[in-house]
Amino acid sequence: MFTVNAIAAPSATDPLVRTTVERRDPGPRDVLIEISYAGICHSDIHTVRGEWGEVPYPLTVGHEIVGHVTKVGAEVTRHRVGDRVGVGCMVNSCRECANCRAGQEQYCLNGNVGTYASTDRDGTVTQGGYSTHIVVDEDFVLRVPEAIPHEAAAPLLCAGITTYSPLAHWKAGPGRKVAVVGMGGLGHMAVKIAVAMGAEVTVLSQTLGKKDDGLRFGAEHYHATSDPATFEALADTFDLIVNTVSAPIDVNAYLRLLRLDGTMVNVGAPPEPLPVKVFTLFSNRRSFAGSSIGGIAETQEMLDFCAEHGIAPEIELIDADRVNEAYERVLTSDVRYRFVIDVDSLR
Numbered sequence: 001m002f003t004v005n006a007i008a009a010p011s012a013t014d015p016l017v018r019t020t021v022e023r024r025d026p027g028p029r030d031v032l033i034e035i036s037y038a039g040i041c042h043s044d045i046h047t048v049r050g051e052w053g054e055v056p057y058p059l060t061v062g063h064e065i066v067g068h069v070t071k072v073g074a075e076v077t078r079h080r081v082g083d084r085v086g087v088g089c090m091v092n093s094c095r096e097c098a099n100c101r102a103g104q105e106q107y108c109l110n111g112n113v114g115t116y117a118s119t120d121r122d123g124t125v126t127q128g129g130y131s132t133h134i135v136v137d138e139d140f141v142l143r144v145p146e147a148i149p150h151e152a153a154a155p156l157l158c159a160g161i162t163t164y165s166p167l168a169h170w171k172a173g174p175g176r177k178v179a180v181v182g183m184g185g186l187g188h189m190a191v192k193i194a195v196a197m198g199a200e201v202t203v204l205s206q207t208l209g210k211k212d213d214g215l216r217f218g219a220e221h222y223h224a225t226s227d228p229a230t231f232e233a234l235a236d237t238f239d240l241i242v243n244t245v246s247a248p249i250d251v252n253a254y255l256r257l258l259r260l261d262g263t264m265v266n267v268g269a270p271p272e273p274l275p276v277k278v279f280t281l282f283s284n285r286r287s288f289a290g291s292s293i294g295g296i297a298e299t300q301e302m303l304d305f306c307a308e309h310g311i312a313p314e315i316e317l318i319d320a321d322r323v324n325e326a327y328e329r330v331l332t333s334d335v336r337y338r339f340v341i342d343v344d345s346l347r
């Protein structure tokens with residue numbers, strides 16, 4: 001084991017503090033990564049505050065990680081020292097179940113190993129990316145193309161794949177009308193990716209406050225959901241609605257915006273159940289679905305897609321000492337559109 005600098009939450013209510021975490025010595029199939037940047041995801045905040053269940057404190061979160069390989073185990077073939085790499089929301093899975101064999105490790109039937117707050121195969125609790133180094137099995141390490149600005153690449157590892165996967169699965173593309181609900185960290189990536197896939201994109205946001213940004217990211221239409229006329233005007237319109245909002249919404253009002261065989265997919269995660277009227281699903285043979293991150297192969301495909309299409313998240317770079325302030329700003333949606341920690345400030 002060795003010790004590295006990190007920021008951790010001591011409890012659900014204390015601010016995050018500078019500390020150290022232990023990393024395992026790299027095994028034969030492990031990659032040691034010197035972390036350059038770590039994105040701040042809303043899930044990090046839910047987790048450290050204990051809103052999604054029991055948490056093993058002290059905990060270092062962070063699952064939007066980019067850096068460089070500084071050491072590889074003897075059996076590693078996919079990565080070399082010096083490579084620019086990334087790690088997302090999971091660092092292992094069983095590799096044997098039907099879903100793992102199908103390349104859908106995020107849906108591992110035995111539970112994937114999360115990048116933080118999970119129990120790793122060696123029995124230790126995983127610690128995330130708000131840290132100077134991490135050791136990860138090579139199969140869960142992604143290649144980050146040089147074409148993506150290094151500091152902006154981090155949020156692709158969660159926000160990017162979380163939106164890319166459903167857009168790809170439900171075939172956003174030319175001739176398809178896609179609505180993105182919410183214009184935050186996930187929403188702004190969904191807009192950019194859906195536009196690059198060739199879809200006609202509409203943003204449905206609470207207000208028109210970010211309309212200029214939405215249109216700049218390539219959306220063709222932008223509507224305020226606080227205006228009831230929006231729901232009249234857009235009835236029976238969309239092939240796909242990607243809901244990125246993690247607060248409860250009136251699902252049935254949004255479902256009525258789907259045209260024949262349309263699907264509304266949730267990537268935001270409100271803790272409360274959302275009541276669905278089955279009669280709303282009968283009309284237009286609508287579907288109501290969910291989607292969680294993406295498999296490793298698909299995450300690589302997303303990174304390569306973003307490099308090819310010149311897509312990167314909009315970020316605000318901060319030093320480690322500003323993480324607590326950044327959390328408060330995420331909670332009031334006062335960020336355009338993702339905070340990224342400059343991990344050099346932790347060395």
Ligand SMILES: [Zn+2]
Nearest residue numbers: 041043158159
């Ligand atoms: Zn995340």
Ligand SMILES: [Zn+2]
Nearest residue numbers: 094097100108
């Ligand atoms: Zn599995």
